[in-house]
Amino acid sequence: MFLLNKNIVLGVTGGIAAYKSAELIxxxxxxxxxxxxxxxxGGKAFITPLTLQAVSGNPVSDSLLDPEAxxxxxxxxxxxWADLVLIAPATANxxxxxxxxxxxxxxxxxCLATAAPIAIAPAMNQQMWHAHATQANMQLINAMGIAVWGxxxxxxxxxxxxxxxxxxxxxxxxxxxxxxxxxxxxxxxxQWVITAGPTREAIDPVRYISNHSSGKxxxxxxxxxxxxxxxxxxxxxxxxxxxxxxxxRVDVQSAEQMHQQALSLAADATVFVAxxxxxxxxxxxxxxxxxxxxxxxxxxELIKNPDIVADVAKLSGKPFTxxxxxxxxxxxxxxxxxxxxxxxxxxxxxxxxxxxQGFNSDDNALTLYWSNGSIDLPLTSKKELATQLVVNxxxxxxxxxxx
Ligand code: PMT
Numbered sequence: 121m122f123l124l125n126k127n128i129v130l131g132v133t134g135g136i137a138a139y140k141s142a143e144l145i146x147x148x149x150x151x152x153x154x155x156x157x158x159x160x161x162g163g164k165a166f167i168t169p170l171t172l173q174a175v176s177g178n179p180v181s182d183s184l185l186d187p188e189a190x191x192x193x194x195x196x197x198x199x200x201w202a203d204l205v206l207i208a209p210a211t212a213n214x215x216x217x218x219x220x221x222x223x224x225x226x227x228x229x230x231c232l233a234t235a236a237p238i239a240i241a242p243a244m245n246q247q248m249w250h251a252h253a254t255q256a257n258m259q260l261i262n263a264m265g266i267a268v269w270g271x272x273x274x275x276x277x278x279x280x281x282x283x284x285x286x287x288x289x290x291x292x293x294x295x296x297x298x299x300x301x302x303x304x305x306x307x308x309x310x311q312w313v314i315t316a317g318p319t320r321e322a323i324d325p326v327r328y329i330s331n332h333s334s335g336k337x338x339x340x341x342x343x344x345x346x347x348x349x350x351x352x353x354x355x356x357x358x359x360x361x362x363x364x365x366x367x368x369r370v371d372v373q374s375a376e377q378m379h380q381q382a383l384s385l386a387a388d389a390t391v392f393v394a395x396x397x398x399x400x401x402x403x404x405x406x407x408x409x410x411x412x413x414x415x416x417x418x419x420x421e422l423i424k425n426p427d428i429v430a431d432v433a434k435l436s437g438k439p440f441t442x443x444x445x446x447x448x449x450x451x452x453x454x455x456x457x458x459x460x461x462x463x464x465x466x467x468x469x470x471x472x473x474x475x476x477q478g479f480n481s482d483d484n485a486l487t488l489y490w491s492n493g494s495i496d497l498p499l500t501s502k503k504e505l506a507t508q509l510v511v512n513x514x515x516x517x518x519x520x521x522x523x
Contacts, residue, residue: 124152126300129198131207131227133214134162136277137243137286141167144208144289145175151293156198158227184226195226199233209243209286212254219257239267241292246282262369268362269295299365307350307514313389314342315382315396317357319375323420324407331397332479335359338395340506342367348510355381357396375399375425386432389439391513394429401425430462440517442466448473459489466490466516468509488512
């Protein structure tokens with residue numbers, strides 16, 4: 121009964137996945153939650169309010185302008201009642217409205233009026249999910265700190281295959297349980313800024329230089345720090361990951377863009393973690409048009425990118441600054457060199473030549489070095505490793521402030 125007495129406003133919008141709402145409500149209630157359903161007009165086209173009323177055991181709300189409903193449980197009451205507003209399925213249309221701050225139906229109005237956290241489970245055709253407008257809206261949604269659960273990939277109702285399926289009710293319930301079972305807020309009041317993923321250095325409008333970073337390690341650190349109560353912002357290179365619950369996110373492409381965002385956000389941060397695999401060099405002369413094939417060989421001049429973590433460590437009133445070292449040989453030697461040269465408070469070294477860890481794997485192993493100590497964090501999931509790293513950063517920071 122992880123959700124015992126938790127009040128969940130479930131928003132049901134107009135997607136085929138709305139037929140799963142009855143199952144979702146049943147499972148939320150199995151975990152002890154109180155569920156009140158708010159439907160959009162589109163949602164009611166896919167499943168009847170009567171069904172969801174019967175399953176939830178509560179009247180279903182669907183109109184902002186219904187005097188009777190407003191008198192009983194109006195939008196402000198529902199907004200205040202909620203411990204969590206979960207929108208599942210969340211259509212592209214509703215996501216766009218929330219991103220724009222619109223309040224043109226009961227559900228979007230509740231989203232504006234509530235102080236409770238909001239989570240959405242996107243559900244739409246894969247092409248709609250990848251559309252520029254939807255992705256731009258998702259960036260706003262992420263920046264608003266709204267949790268995004270899914271979407272999953274697979275065959276869609278329309279026959280297409282790809283990202284856009286609503287994740288299953290049991291996965292959504294698991295997200296709710298995780299959300300409400302966060303540990304003691306030991307990092308409460310701390311601002312963490314974390315870089316994650318690769319950068320892309322353009323060659324011409326269609327080509328770029330990059331690397332194999334998936335962002336999994338950086339996003340796991342963000343999730344662990346947020347779960348422990350920190351206020352977390354991720355500066356993400358191009359990755360295909362959803363933002364961890366409660367984190368804010370700024371998306372960038374190039375090292376220069378990451379540098380600019382990092383320096384601005386790190387100025388007010390308690391902790392800065394540089395987990396991104398930043399390109400050391402960028403193309404000197406980015407072509408406006410696609411380069412045509414001609415000679416048998418060609419060369420591209422590269423120039424050095426700014427060193428983001430080193431520049432953060434130069435800030436006056438700098439945050440506790442943690443770098444990573446991705447090495448394929450002499451790991452300790454190179455990691456300690458970077459710790460000193462970049463004036464870091466700690467460096468997390470990983471051997472990226474070892475199979476089953478490092479770039480784009482689900483597991484990793486780290487050795488943490490600081491000025492007068494070190495600790496091995498053996499191979500485990502990036503999720504578990506991130507929790508251990510966050511604990512160690514916090515301990516080191518407390519030790520430093522005492523000494
Ligand atoms: O993203 P995943 O697939 O989960 O993989 C995780 C990871 C292997 C990318 C991660 O664990 C890791 O090692 N990240 C650092 C990668 C890297 O660029 O390491 P480096 O040794 O080249 O750089 C040293 C440090 O300087 C890093 O903290 C890096 O973020 C930083 N740096 C580098 C260049 C630059 N221009 N600016 C920087 O801030």
